Amino acid sequence: MNPKNNYKLNRGEKAEETSLPATLKKMWALIESEKRRVLLAFVAILTNSGLLLTGPYLVGYAITHYIIRPDYHMVLVFSGILLGVYSLAFVAQYLQVKTMGTVGQNVLWKLRNDVFQKLQSLPLAFFNQNKTGDLISRINNDTDKLNQFFSQALMQFVGTIFMVTGAGIFLLVINFRLAVAVLLPAVLLLLFTRISSGWIKSQNLKNLQSTGGMSSEIQESLANFKVIIAFNRRDYFRQKFSEANEKNYRSAIASGIANGILSPIFDFASNVAQLIFLGYGIYLISTGALAIGFFVSFLTYINRFYDPLRQLANLWATFQAALAGWDRIGEILRLESDLAILPPGAEKQKDAPLLEFKDVSFGYPDGNLIINNISFALEAGKTYALVGPTGGGKTTTASLMARLYDPTEGTIFLEGRDIRGYEPTERTKKIGFILQEPFLFNGTVRENILYGNEEYANLDSKALEEMFAKADLGKLLSRFTKGLDTEVKSSGDATSLGQRQLIAFMRALIRRPDLLILDEATANIDTVTEALLQEIINKLPKETTKVIIAHRLNTIENADHIFFVNGGTITPAGSFEHAIEMLLHGKRKS
Numbered sequence: 299m300n301p302k303n304n305y306k307l308n309r310g311e312k313a314e315e316t317s318l319p320a321t322l323k324k325m326w327a328l329i330e331s332e333k334r335r336v337l338l339a340f341v342a343i344l345t346n347s348g349l350l351l352t353g354p355y356l357v358g359y360a361i362t363h364y365i366i367r368p369d370y371h372m373v374l375v376f377s378g379i380l381l382g383v384y385s386l387a388f389v390a391q392y393l394q395v396k397t398m399g400t401v402g403q404n405v406l407w408k409l410r411n412d413v414f415q416k417l418q419s420l421p422l423a424f425f426n427q428n429k430t431g432d433l434i435s436r437i438n439n440d441t442d443k444l445n446q447f448f449s450q451a452l453m454q455f456v457g458t459i460f461m462v463t464g465a466g467i468f469l470l471v472i473n474f475r476l477a478v479a480v481l482l483p484a485v486l487l488l489l490f491t492r493i494s495s496g497w498i499k500s501q502n503l504k505n506l507q508s509t510g511g512m513s514s515e516i517q518e519s520l521a522n523f524k525v526i527i528a529f530n531r532r533d534y535f536r537q538k539f540s541e542a543n544e545k546n547y548r549s550a551i552a553s554g555i556a557n558g559i560l561s562p563i564f565d566f567a568s569n570v571a572q573l574i575f576l577g578y579g580i581y582l583i584s585t586g587a588l589a590i591g592f593f594v595s596f597l598t599y600i601n602r603f604y605d606p607l608r609q610l611a612n613l614w615a616t617f618q619a620a621l622a623g624w625d626r627i628g629e630i631l632r633l634e635s636d637l638a639i640l641p642p643g644a645e646k647q648k649d650a651p652l653l654e655f656k657d658v659s660f661g662y663p664d665g666n667l668i669i670n671n672i673s674f675a676l677e678a679g680k681t682y683a684l685v686g687p688t689g690g691g692k693t694t695t696a697s698l699m700a701r702l703y704d705p706t707e708g709t710i711f712l713e714g715r716d717i718r719g720y721e722p723t724e725r726t727k728k729i730g731f732i733l734q735e736p737f738l739f740n741g742t743v744r745e746n747i748l749y750g751n752e753e754y755a756n757l758d759s760k761a762l763e764e765m766f767a768k769a770d771l772g773k774l775l776s777r778f779t780k781g782l783d784t785e786v787k788s789s790g791d792a793t794s795l796g797q798r799q800l801i802a803f804m805r806a807l808i809r810r811p812d813l814l815i816l817d818e819a820t821a822n823i824d825t826v827t828e829a830l831l832q833e834i835i836n837k838l839p840k841e842t843t844k845v846i847i848a849h850r851l852n853t854i855e856n857a858d859h860i861f862f863v864n865g866g867t868i869t870p871a872g873s874f875e876h877a878i879e880m881l882l883h884g885k886r887k888s
Contacts, residue, residue, distance in 0.1 A: 305424035307629050325624060332401045339397040343457040346390035349383045351464040356380055358595025394453050402449020409441045416630055421637045422702045431514030436626050439509055443623035451616040458606040465603035472592050480575045480600055483567035498615055501556035503622035508549040515542040557615035561608060568604035575600055637704055640718040650714030651675035652843050658708035668694050670866035681844045683854035685877055690864035692847045696815050700731045730811035734818035736802035744782035747805045770834050774800050796823045817847045
């Protein structure tokens with residue numbers, strides 16, 4: 299099995315370990331385009347921290363020189379200086395908050411856009427292996443964790459580090475021995491923080507994973523709510539949601555404890571440092587080794603040192619949550635599509651079949667081979683039918699024809715060229731695929747029919763209606779009350795399933811594909827409309843090749859060739875009667 303086909307993301311198991319420096323380097327790349335704003339915010343936070351650190355020293359100096367020995371003029375001068383210092387600090391802090399708020403929103407926009415663009419580039423196999431709700435949670439919740447870090451925590455983190463460092467330096471300058479004594483608890487805090495960081499990150503990662511799981515459960519249940527109502531299984535819905543909610547609750551409690559565990563420990567260390575300061579500081583004053591004014595400054599610097607450390611504990615938890623979010627987002631961004639476009643090969647060959655399978659095998663990840671070493675060719679202008687039991691591989695074969703997947707082994711040729719050498723736009727223009735359950739977008743019939751069709755995108759309604767009439771699609775359009783302007787909802791509430799199928803037909807047929815694949819395309823349409831569609835299909839250009847997958851035998855009766863698909867093989871069924879016999883007995887033609 300081709301290992302590249304495995305796109306399953308982690309949703310509960312341990313995430314891939316990545317070194318902290320490598321993770322930080324990748325996270326820095328997110329804000330590389332915001333260098334100017336980040337630099338401005340960095341200057342602002344350093345200015346703010348520097349000014350706040352200067353204040354206590356000025357207070358201590360004023361007390362020692364102008365209050366103990368009264369000099370009211372200089373007291374007023376220093377008061378004015380302090381007012382100016384703290385005013386500038388306020389302006390610097392406001393500038394930093396405003397700038398980093400902008401950076402955070404820009405990063406959030408870019409990151410969500412990058413993730414969505416990556417999802418757009420991934421093959422169908424990725425979406426088969428991952429739950430929609432979990433992907434939505436990664437785009438919404440996990441990216442917001444990074445936004446909170448960049449917009450709020452990053453510069454606070456830098457400012458806190460600068461404040462703690464500066465306060466420590468001032469403490470050492472004022473009195474070295476006293477500073478060493480009161481800073482000792484901080485060393486123990488550093489060791490504890492380092493030991494607990496991995497645990498805090500893992501608890502946040504589990505919480506994000508459980509949030510994604512709950513989002514998946516809600517999305518799937520609501521998407522299938524009609525079935526739940528029809529079978530009166532609201533109890534099943536409630537039970538599944540209760541299990542997901544309980545798991546999310548437990549992980550949220552655990553992550554909350556992890557994120558909050560540092561704060562009380564940091565508070566305790568601060569209180570211990572103040573007790574050390576009071577006992578040792580009073581002794582130093584009694585011996586004349588510390589002036590009373592700088593005793594006040596020293597106490598202020600202790601607060602300047604330990605208060606930011608308490609804030610740093612919360613910021614560290616935010617940082618660990620951001621790292622956990624980045625792990626989940628990075629999983630998506632690191633993925634590469636296994637449907638790569640090969641360099642252009644040979645040009646179209648005149649005598650080559652329209653489509654050819656050569657020794658093709660295919661199986662889904664963690665599963666057995668569904669198609670095993672098959673070879674066959676489709677000639678231009680012929681009609682082919684694929685019949686066989688449910689799960690025999692008919693839809694998989696059709697999906698390989700349209701290159702929704704690549705074979706595990708072997709090669710598929712389109713007009714004599716490896717199908718992997720076609721650009722997606724060129725390939726989808728040649729191959730039309732109508733599914734049993736078409737997906738429509740919110741909008742109008744016109745917007746859904748012209749989706750991805752640049753050829754007719756600029757035509758007005760009148761020109762489009764004339765084009766539809768020439769293509770014998772006018773009767774289909776008349777089935778909608780407001781024609782092209784009929785409202786369509788992706789949920790299907792505004793249109794019947796049959797009408798949705800008509801839109802899918804028109805969307806495919808106006809492209810005039812060389813190969814038209816119909817996978818149970820008429821299963822949800824009444825017999826009158828089915829006859830009308832069959833009439834339109836019969837009027838397609840004679841060079842159009844049609845592949846029909848159907849359980850209704852009347853839809854394959856007039857096929858030029860019938861293939862029986864089952865057990866990993868594709869066998870020519872020969873006559874229509876023999877195809878019926880094979881379907882009834884589940885046997886392959888010998």
